[in-house]
Amino acid sequence: MKINYFNILLCAGLFLNSCGLDEYNPSGVTVDKVAENKAGFDKLINSCYFDLPRYFYGRNFLLVTEGGTDLWTSDLNSNNNQNYLKYASGGSMSIDMAKDYWNGAYDAINYCNIVIGRVDQVKDFSSEQEKLEKVAQAYFLRGLYYFHLVEQFGPCPLNLTETTTANTAAIRKPVLEIYEKCILPDLRFAAEHLPVGPTEAGRPSQKAALGLLAKVCLQTKEYNTNQYLEEALQTAKKLIDNQASYNVRLYASFIDNFNAVNNKKNAEALYQIPYSQEYGSTNVYDHNNDFKRFYCTPTTFGAIQSAGFQTEIGRWSGGTFMPTKYLLDVFKNDDNTLDPRYAISFQTQWLSNADYNWSRDAIVQFDRDANAVAVGTNLPKGTLALKVSREGETGYAEEKKMQFQQHYIWLDLEDVYGADNKVKMKYTRTNQQPGQVDNPFIGFYPSLVKFNSGSLISPKANSFTSDAYATVMRLGEVYLIAAEASFHLNGANGTAANYINVLRDRVGAKQITAGDITAQFILDERARELCGEYTRWYDLKRMGKLNRSYLMAVNPDVGQYFKDGVHGLRPIPQGQMDAISNPGEFLQNNGY
Numbered sequence: 001m002k003i004n005y006f007n008i009l010l011c012a013g014l015f016l017n018s019c020g021l022d023e024y025n026p027s028g029v030t031v032d033k034v035a036e037n038k039a040g041f042d043k044l045i046n047s048c049y050f051d052l053p054r055y056f057y058g059r060n061f062l063l064v065t066e067g068g069t070d071l072w073t074s075d076l077n078s079n080n081n082q083n084y085l086k087y088a089s090g091g092s093m094s095i096d097m098a099k100d101y102w103n104g105a106y107d108a109i110n111y112c113n114i115v116i117g118r119v120d121q122v123k124d125f126s127s128e129q130e131k132l133e134k135v136a137q138a139y140f141l142r143g144l145y146y147f148h149l150v151e152q153f154g155p156c157p158l159n160l161t162e163t164t165t166a167n168t169a170a171i172r173k174p175v176l177e178i179y180e181k182c183i184l185p186d187l188r189f190a191a192e193h194l195p196v197g198p199t200e201a202g203r204p205s206q207k208a209a210l211g212l213l214a215k216v217c218l219q220t221k222e223y224n225t226n227q228y229l230e231e232a233l234q235t236a237k238k239l240i241d242n243q244a245s246y247n248v249r250l251y252a253s254f255i256d257n258f259n260a261v262n263n264k265k266n267a268e269a270l271y272q273i274p275y276s277q278e279y280g281s282t283n284v285y286d287h288n289n290d291f292k293r294f295y296c297t298p299t300t301f302g303a304i305q306s307a308g309f310q311t312e313i314g315r316w317s318g319g320t321f322m323p324t325k326y327l328l329d330v331f332k333n334d335d336n337t338l339d340p341r342y343a344i345s346f347q348t349q350w351l352s353n354a355d356y357n358w359s360r361d362a363i364v365q366f367d368r369d370a371n372a373v374a375v376g377t378n379l380p381k382g383t384l385a386l387k388v389s390r391e392g393e394t395g396y397a398e399e400k401k402m403q404f405q406q407h408y409i410w411l412d413l414e415d416v417y418g419a420d421n422k423v424k425m426k427y428t429r430t431n432q433q434p435g436q437v438d439n440p441f442i443g444f445y446p447s448l449v450k451f452n453s454g455s456l457i458s459p460k461a462n463s464f465t466s467d468a469y470a471t472v473m474r475l476g477e478v479y480l481i482a483a484e485a486s487f488h489l490n491g492a493n494g495t496a497a498n499y500i501n502v503l504r505d506r507v508g509a510k511q512i513t514a515g516d517i518t519a520q521f522i523l524d525e526r527a528r529e530l531c532g533e534y535t536r537w538y539d540l541k542r543m544g545k546l547n548r549s550y551l552m553a554v555n556p557d558v559g560q561y562f563k564d565g566v567h568g569l570r571p572i573p574q575g576q577m578d579a580i581s582n583p584g585e586f587l588q589n590n591g592y
């Protein structure tokens with residue numbers, strides 16, 4: 001059984017009809033009436049979930065949690081999605097760029113407040129435990145929504161009771177106050193009272209609350225306090241040390257987190273958002289879109305055709321995020337070998353899906369050696385068409401010598417990225433019509449495969465979406481939380497190293513010692529383990545790295561547009577600014 005979003009829609013309609021003070025409500029149904037029994041109360045609880053799959057995980061949330069960081073630039077290093085990935089490329093950012101997260105979170109928070117405030121009205125709970133487990137869902141979700149609000153927008157209005165009348169005077173509360181009055185106590189309540197699990201798909205259990213509590217305790221480090229670091233460490237340790245008790249485990253193999261067969265029953269996931277054609281808060285044509293976000297554009301090469309391409313997992317073309325040289329370099333060890341998570345996390349080879357004969361234009365475009373690749377040279381369907389290689393891989397040196405003599409495209413990462421950490425927008429041809437041209441290889445780069453989780457469907461012709469579940473958080477991150485909290489509390493130490501080594505051991509990476517640990521090492525390790533998993537913008541904020549100086553050093557294609565004191569927060573949506581009656585007190589974020 002899964003969350004019934006049709007009931008959510010009914011509830012939403014009910015409250016829309018009953019919110020006006022002077023409106024006639026022909027049904028006679030009020031919130032008081034709905035909250036009298038479990039059936040109605042369950043509908044209220046379901047309404048708390050409505051915005052998670054509508055706006056957050058699996059939707060466009062990657063744009064504001066991974067975009068604009070050290071890990072990614074936009075596809076082809078273009079100005080696509082520039083508000084999110086390149087801070088408007090130096091222009092004015094849209095005031096409404098993050099309105100869905102603001103509006104969606106506050107809509108959901110009010111439903112959470114209704115559930116929390118009216119739980120004592122329900123007359124037919126079978127036990128006090130059932131009552132606490134039900135209301136704990138609302139506490140968990142309210143903590144989650146407020147966590148994203150303060151990290152995206154900074155100081156926000158703090159509403160802890162049901163809104164029953166219009167109030168246009170809004171006060172922005174300091175972020176740490178919101179953590180202390182809402183986020184932390186809400187998640188502590190949820191961690192104590194949610195069921196151990198397993199639960200229905202989409203509903204949190206204690207492992208979800210513990211994981212999120214450890215995460216937000218650690219995040220408070222961003223606000224110049226160490227007060228909650230010990231709680232972060234102990235909460236993470238509780239989950240790590242009692243995995244069986246909380247129905248969670250660390251997969252023996254890193255890749256098992258992302259295998260399609262494990263997507264909807266993921267042993268390492270702490271919390272997931274379900275998608276289904278049977279229900280949803282989005283239309284059936286547009287569900288979980290994360291799988292589209294990280295593909296390069298292999299169809300630039302004629303041996304790889306777009307027709308029918310999208311129906312195969314791992315064979316999409318044209319995404320949103322292009323990895324930076326920094327991201328790809330964090331997988332390179334000091335001895336020039338590669339961390340095994342690189343090969344697991346990224347696709348670097350593509351097969352042809354059509355018989356292909358090299359044309360004169362293509363030979364020139366891709367700078368082939370005409371002595372080896374002549375007009376009409378055949379590349380049969382189903383053979384290697386494109387390979388992105390790099391130093392540290394087996395056979396790299398020998399293959400590089402033959403780069404322009406192959407019937408397929410072999411390219412070095414150095415053809416796409418420069419030593420200055422920028423994407424190479426120009427290429428100098430040497431074999432064909434020598435001279436500098438637009439880089440023909442810019443569309444070929446390693447493509448993150450973590451979201452190739454199956455469940456691709458085509459609800460209508462030429463329309464593709466996915467009903468894969470979106471993982472909000474997994475146990476692997478908890479080990480990194482424990483390591484970082486230990487580091488902040490005690491400096492570089494063996495305990496922190498041991499937590500990190502558990503993750504490195506399962507992929508066969510070199511073990512580390514306390515002497516290897518620095519703040520930057522932890523940030524790099526989080527990139528190796530968690531790249532693409534809704535964490536990086538918050539990581540940079542917490543570690544003091546979301547600034548122009550750092551981004552210019554590691555990702556200048558994005559860093560050149562970052563404004564200190566402005567871009568560390570998103571703009572408050574225009575609708576909110578227009579609605580308030582106290583604009584002198586409720587100020588827009590700086591620079592917008």
